Amino acid sequence: MAAAATAESSVQPENKHYGIPKATFMEDVDEYMSGDRTAESVLKxxxxxxxxxxxxxxxxxxxxKKLREQAPDIKKTLDTVKFLKTRKESDSTIESKFLLSDQVYAKATVPPTDNVYLWLGANVMLEYEIDDAIELLAKNLTSAEQSLAKMEEDLNFLRNQYTTVEVNMARIYNWDVRQRMDTGKASEKKVATSS
Structure with a gap:
């Protein structure tokens, strides 16, 4: 690495992890600090x-956290729509309680149906045929689970990157302390030899 290189230039883009740059470990601190940069500026x-x-x-x-909260809701909705599909052939209605708001439920009688209404977000609700709703919900659940797995992988990668930066900071700090001690010893010897 060039002596005048900055700490920022030691970061290389990594497309695999949502644009999280990869931190480079400083192998040789003496070489890295051989330029005219101070330890203070590098630490900054x-x-x-x-x-x-x-x-x-x-x-x-x-x-x-948001995805973890959404996944169970999607699963619960998918299970409900699958249940409605199994009851579609029946002539009997289903007695149910549904949540209006926190701790407030209402009773409902649900007749056999071919269609369901799904909240899509942003105050949008659409009507779907049961099979289409199952397909959409299954796709959304799979997507949420894949996103969670990818996010966990990215978090692990990110933790490795900031640990690398912390180690680099400690090495620069230790290098600076060693330099100051060497400078102090050299000036003590200079004073001792001049007297």
Whole structure:
């Protein structure tokens, strides 16, 4: 790595993980610091990079939480639509209670039906034939599960990246302490030899 390279240039884009840049481990700190950059400026850049990784982690954790909450709802809706499909051939109605709001339920009589209404989000509800609804819900459930798995993989990758940055920060800090100690010893020897 060139001596004048910055901590930011040691980050290479990685497309596999939602655009999370890959942090490069500093193999040789002496070589890295051989330019005219100070330890303070390098530590500042690394700290900035570390903060970016932590921010990315926070965003991914929020997305993961939202997906984890959605997946059971999709599964529950899919199971309900499948149940309605099994009851479609029957002439009997289904007595049910449904949630209006927190702790408020209403009774309903559900006749055999060929269609269901699904909330799509953003206050949009569409009517689907039961088979189409099952297909859509199954696709959405599979997509949510795949997204969760990918998100977990990205979180692990992200944790590795900010750990690498933390190790780099510690190595630069230790290098700086060693440099200061060496400078202090050299000036002590200089004072001792001049007296």
């Amino acid at each position: 850049d690394l700290d900035e990079q570390h903060q970016k990784y932590k921010f990315m982690e926070l965003n991914l954790l929020q997305k993961k």
